[in-house]
Amino acid sequence: MRLSRYFLPVMKETPADAQIISHKLMLRAGMIRQTAAGIYAWLPLGLRVLRRIENIIREEQARAGSLELLMPTLQTADLWRESGRYDAYGPEMLRIKDRHNRELLYGPTNEEMITALIRDNLQSYRDMPRIFYHIQWKFRDEVRPRFGVMRGREFLMKDAYSFDIDEAAGRHNYNRMFVAYLNSFARLGLRAIPMQADTGPIGGDLSHEFIVLAPNGESDVFYHSNWEQPGRHIEADFDDPKALQSIVNDHIADYAATDEKRDPLREAQAGEKLCQSRGIEVGHIFFFGTKYSKPMGFTLPGPDGKPIPIQMGSYGIGISRLLGAIIEASHDDNGIIWPEAVAPYHVGLINLRVDDENCQAIADTLYKRLEAAGVDTLYDDRNERGGAKFATMDLIGLPWQVVIGPKGAAKGVVELKNRASGKKQTLTIEEAFNLLKTGH
Amino acid sequence: MRLSRYFLPVMKETPADAQIISHKLMLRAGMIRQTAAGIYAWLPLGLRVLRRIENIIREEQARAGSLELLMPTLQTADLWRESGRYDAYGPEMLRIKDRHNRELLYGPTNEEMITALIRDNLQSYRDMPRIFYHIQWKFRDEVRPRFGVMRGREFLMKDAYSFDIDEAAGRHNYNRMFVAYLNSFARLGLRAIPMQADTGPIGGDLSHEFIVLAPNGESDVFYHSNWEQPGRHIEADFDDPKALQSIVNDHIADYAATDEKRDPLREAQAGEKLCQSRGIEVGHIFFFGTKYSKPMGFTLPGPDGKPIPIQMGSYGIGISRLLGAIIEASHDDNGIIWPEAVAPYHVGLINLRVDDENCQAIADTLYKRLEAAGVDTLYDDRNERGGAKFATMDLIGLPWQVVIGPKGAAKGVVELKNRASGKKQTLTIEEAFNLLKTGH
Numbered sequence: 001m002r003l004s005r006y007f008l009p010v011m012k013e014t015p016a017d018a019q020i021i022s023h024k025l026m027l028r029a030g031m032i033r034q035t036a037a038g039i040y041a042w043l044p045l046g047l048r049v050l051r052r053i054e055n056i057i058r059e060e061q062a063r064a065g066s067l068e069l070l071m072p073t074l075q076t077a078d079l080w081r082e083s084g085r086y087d088a089y090g091p092e093m094l095r096i097k098d099r100h101n102r103e104l105l106y107g108p109t110n111e112e113m114i115t116a117l118i119r120d121n122l123q124s125y126r127d128m129p130r131i132f133y134h135i136q137w138k139f140r141d142e143v144r145p146r147f148g149v150m151r152g153r154e155f156l157m158k159d160a161y162s163f164d165i166d167e168a169a170g171r172h173n174y175n176r177m178f179v180a181y182l183n184s185f186a187r188l189g190l191r192a193i194p195m196q197a198d199t200g201p202i203g204g205d206l207s208h209e210f211i212v213l214a215p216n217g218e219s220d221v222f223y224h225s226n227w228e229q230p231g232r233h234i235e236a237d238f239d240d241p242k243a244l245q246s247i248v249n250d251h252i253a254d255y256a257a258t259d260e261k262r263d264p265l266r267e268a269q270a271g272e273k274l275c276q277s278r279g280i281e282v283g284h285i286f287f288f289g290t291k292y293s294k295p296m297g298f299t300l301p302g303p304d305g306k307p308i309p310i311q312m313g314s315y316g317i318g319i320s321r322l323l324g325a326i327i328e329a330s331h332d333d334n335g336i337i338w339p340e341a342v343a344p345y346h347v348g349l350i351n352l353r354v355d356d357e358n359c360q361a362i363a364d365t366l367y368k369r370l371e372a373a374g375v376d377t378l379y380d381d382r383n384e385r386g387g388a389k390f391a392t393m394d395l396i397g398l399p400w401q402v403v404i405g406p407k408g409a410a411k412g413v414v415e416l417k418n419r420a421s422g423k424k425q426t427l428t429i430e431e432a433f434n435l436l437k438t439g440h
Numbered sequence: 441m442r443l444s445r446y447f448l449p450v451m452k453e454t455p456a457d458a459q460i461i462s463h464k465l466m467l468r469a470g471m472i473r474q475t476a477a478g479i480y481a482w483l484p485l486g487l488r489v490l491r492r493i494e495n496i497i498r499e500e501q502a503r504a505g506s507l508e509l510l511m512p513t514l515q516t517a518d519l520w521r522e523s524g525r526y527d528a529y530g531p532e533m534l535r536i537k538d539r540h541n542r543e544l545l546y547g548p549t550n551e552e553m554i555t556a557l558i559r560d561n562l563q564s565y566r567d568m569p570r571i572f573y574h575i576q577w578k579f580r581d582e583v584r585p586r587f588g589v590m591r592g593r594e595f596l597m598k599d600a601y602s603f604d605i606d607e608a609a610g611r612h613n614y615n616r617m618f619v620a621y622l623n624s625f626a627r628l629g630l631r632a633i634p635m636q637a638d639t640g641p642i643g644g645d646l647s648h649e650f651i652v653l654a655p656n657g658e659s660d661v662f663y664h665s666n667w668e669q670p671g672r673h674i675e676a677d678f679d680d681p682k683a684l685q686s687i688v689n690d691h692i693a694d695y696a697a698t699d700e701k702r703d704p705l706r707e708a709q710a711g712e713k714l715c716q717s718r719g720i721e722v723g724h725i726f727f728f729g730t731k732y733s734k735p736m737g738f739t740l741p742g743p744d745g746k747p748i749p750i751q752m753g754s755y756g757i758g759i760s761r762l763l764g765a766i767i768e769a770s771h772d773d774n775g776i777i778w779p780e781a782v783a784p785y786h787v788g789l790i791n792l793r794v795d796d797e798n799c800q801a802i803a804d805t806l807y808k809r810l811e812a813a814g815v816d817t818l819y820d821d822r823n824e825r826g827g828a829k830f831a832t833m834d835l836i837g838l839p840w841q842v843v844i845g846p847k848g849a850a851k852g853v854v855e856l857k858n859r860a861s862g863k864k865q866t867l868t869i870e871e872a873f874n875l876l877k878t879g880h
Contacts, residue, residue: 005505005507006507007507007509007561007570007572009561009562030561033557033560033561035511035512035515035516035519035553035556035557036512036514036515036516036544037542039512039514040512041509041510041511041512041553041557042509042510042511043509044507044508044509047508047509047510050510065445067445067446067447067484068484068487069447069481069482069483069484069487070481070482070487070490071475071481071482072475072476072479072480072481072577072594073513073577073594074476074479074546074579074594075475075476076475076476079475091539092539094536094538094539096534096536096546098534098581098593099531099532099534099581099583102477104476106514106536113475113481116475117473117475117481120473121447121449121470121473122449130447132447137512137513137577139514141538141539143539153538154512154513154514
C-alpha cells in the first residue's frame with residue numbers, strides 16, 4: 001500500500017483524554033477514533049490488526065473442533081426471560097424498544113440465543129459433543145467507559161459454547177477450549193496465564209481467566225516465575241481426552257492467581273519464585289453444566305429414549321481488547337512494536353527522497369517485488385521530511401523498516417531496521433529483498 | 441468438512457412462514473434461522489456464502505481504490521442532528537437511550553459518521569480524491585419484515601463514501617464505484633442492470649440502482665433484450681476518467697428502467713426488443729455533492745487557502761440480501777444452484793455405504809486428497825440412506841457431487857455430477873480428482 005493513497009492520520013501530540021499507553025498509541029498511530037463514549041471507528045491500520053487477530057483465533061477454534069456461525073447483535077428480551085437473566089443483568093445491558101414497542105437488547109453475550117438455536121435444531125444425543133463460536137460485536141453499557149478499546153462499550157468478542165451429554169464430555173470440551181486459548185495467545189505473541197476465576201453473572205463452578213502481564217493491567221496477579229517464559233504453540237490431539245487433560249494439568253501446575261483467589265499455602269511453596277504484577281484479562285472460560293439448558297428446556301433423548309439435560313460451557317475472547325493488551329505488552333518510547341503474527345504490514349518501506357530519481361526507481365521496484373512476493377508492505381512514497389517518516393514508522397510499529405536514501409542508492413544498498421531489536425544493517429537490495437521475503 | 445461433525449439442520453418440509461423461494465431454500469438448507477422478526481442467525485453453511493460474497497466485494501472495492509475501515513453499529517443522535525436527518529428519518533430508525541439517557545441509534549447508513557470522521561482527520565485538498573468503505577451490520581426497523589434476508593431488519597451492508605474537491609472529480613469517483621459494482625455482480629454470477637433511480641432520503645441528483653432480474657422481485661422493470669446476456673468482468677484503468685466514463689456510457693446505452701422511471705420514447709425505440717420482468721435491487725449508488733459536507737462544515741483549504749466544500753457520494757450493496765437474490769436467480773425444484781464463486785463448498789462427496797470397507801477407503805482417501813489440494817469439500821460420511829444424501833446435496837447446491845457406491849468402488853470408479861447441468865459422468869478416481877482440482 002502506498003502511503004500517499006492510504007489513510008493514516010497520525011498525531012504528534014498525545015491526546016488529552018487518553019490515560020494508558022495503548023489508548024494513546026492507538027489514537028496517535030491512526031488506528032482508531034472515538035465516535036461516542038466507549039464506541040470507536042476502526043481506521044484502516046487498526047482494522048488490519050483486528051482482522052489478523054480474528055483469523056488466528058478462527059484457525060485455533062477450527063483446530064479444536066469448534067464450528068463458526070454468526071448470531072445477530074440484537075436479541076429479544078423474551079429469550080433472556082427464559083433463562084431468568086433479563087431482570088438480573090443490570091444496567092450494563094442496553095435495552096431497546098422497536099417501533100412496535102417490542103423489547104429488544106444489544107447482546108452482551110449469547111448463552112441464551114445459542115441454547116435456543118441448538119435446542120431447536122438437534123435431535124439426538126448422538127449429535128454431541130459440539131462446540132460453536134461466533135465473532136460478533138457486543139455491547140455493554142459501562143458506567144465509565146475508558147482506556148480506549150480496553151474497556152469500550154461496543155466491542156468485538158469471540159464467544160464459543162459447548163454442548164455435551166455428560167459432565168466428563170463437558171470437561172473434555174472445556175479442555176479443548178483451554179488448549180485452544182493457550183495456542184491462540186501464544187500465536188498472538190502474548191504470554192497469557194490461566195488463573196482460576198469467579199464465574200460472576202455467567203454462572204457455573206469451573207472457570208479460568210487468561211491474563212496477560214502488563215504494568216497498566218486492571219488487576220493484581222501473583223504467579224510463579226516459571227510463567228515468565230514465553231508460551232509455545234502446542235501440537236495437541238483434541239480428540240484425546242487424556243492427552244488434553246494432561247496439557248491442562250501442566251498449565252495449572254505452576255501457581256498463578258488473581259487477588260481474589262490467592263492461596264497462602266501455594267504462595268509459601270513458591271517462596272522466592274513468587275512474583276507480583278498487574279494483569280489484563282484477555283479470555284475467560286466457564287463450565288456451567290445445566291444452568292441454561294434446564295430453565296430453557298434443552299434436553300436430548302439418550303440411548304434409552306429418556307431426556308438428558310445438556311451440559312454447557314462458554315468461552316470468550318475480547319478481540320478488540322486484545323489490540324490494547326498486545327500494545328501494553330509490546331511497545332517502547334517511540335511507539336508500538338507489533339508481534340509479527342498480528343502486524344498490519346510486515347515491512348515499512350521509506351523513500352527518503354522522492355525527488356531523487358535513483359531513490360525513486362529503487363523504492364518503486366523493491367515495493368513492486370515485495371508485493372508480488374506476498375510481503376505486505378506499507379510504502380512511504382510521500383514528499384515529507386525524513387524525520388517525520390522515521391517517527392511515523394516507529395510509531396506504527398511494523399516489524400521491519402527499509403530505508404532508501406540517496407547515498408545508499410548510489411552504491412546500490414539500503415538500510416534495514418528491525419523495529420523490535422532496533423538493529424540496523426546495510427544490505428544490497430537483493431539481500432534485503434531475500435531477508436524480508438523469508439523472514440530471516 | 442465431515443458432515444458428521446458439521447451443523448447442517450436441513451428440513452424436508454417447507455416452513456410455513458416463508459413465502460418466496462430463496463427464504464424457503466435458505467431455511468430448508470440449514471443456512472439461517474430467524475431469532476426475532478427480521479433478525480437471523482447465520483448457521484455455518486450460510487455464513488460461508490456470506491463470507492465469500494464479502495470477499496469478492498472487498499477485492500473489487502480495493503481494485504477501484506476504495507479503502508476499508510470499520511465504523512461501529514451504534515451512533516449518536518447528535519451526529520444526525522448535524523445533518524438534519526435525525527427528525528426526518530422516520531420510524532425505520534431504531535432509536536435507543538443508554539443508561540445515562542443519552543440518545544443513540546442503530547445505524548441504518550453512515551453518511552454522517554464518515555463525514556465527521558474524514559472532516560476531522562484530513563488537512564488539505566491534496567488529500568483528495570478518496571473513497572472509503574466498510575462492511576458492517578445495519579438496522580432498519582421495517583414495519584413488516586419479510587422474505588427472509590431479502591427484507592430483514594438487521595442486515596449486512598457494504599457502504600462506501602467518496603470525497604472530492606470538485607464535481608468532475610466526484611463524478612470520476614462515482615464512475616469508479618459504478619464499474620466496481622458491474623465487476624462485483626459479474627463475479628457473483630449475477631446480471632445486475634444499472635438503472636436511473638430516485639434518491640430518496642439519501643439525497644442528490646445522480647443515482648443508479650443495480651437490479652437483478654428475478655420472477656419474485658419487488659419491482660417491475662423494463663429493459664432492452666441486450667441486457668439478457670451475461671455480465672463480464674471488465675479490466676478497467678480506474679485512474680483514467682475518460683476510459684471509465686466510456687465504460688459507464690456503454691452500460692447505460694441500452695434502455696433499462698424501473699416502473700417510476702419509464703421513458704416512452706426510448707421504449708418505442710427498443711420496439712420488439714423491449715422486455716419486462718420483476719427485479720431485485722442489490723446495489724444503489726448516489727452522488728449528492730455537498731448535501732452532508734455543507735451542514736456538517738466539511739471544507740478543506742484549496743490551493744489558494746480558501747475553503748472548498750467537499751463533494752460526496754455514497755454507494756451501497758446489501759450483502760446479506762445478495763444471498764437471497766442469487767438464490768432467486770439460480771435454483772431448481774431440488775434446491776439451490778450456487779455459482780462457483782460463492783458456493784460454500786466446491787464439492788459434495790457422498791459415500792453411499794459407510795459399512796462397505798472399499799467405499800470407505802476410497803471416500804476417505806479422496807476427501808483427504810481434495811482437502812490437501814485446497815478444494816473445499818463437504819464429505820457426507822454419515823450412516824444415512826442414499827436417497828437422503830442425494831436430496832441434501834441437491835438442496836444445498838454445491839457445484840459438484842461425487843458419489844461413491846459399492847459397485848463403482850469395486851471397479852475403481854466414481855460418479856461425478858454437475859449440479860447446474862445435471863450431467864453425470866463415470867470416472868476413475870484419478871480422473872475425478874483431476875477434474876475437481878482444475879475445475880474442468
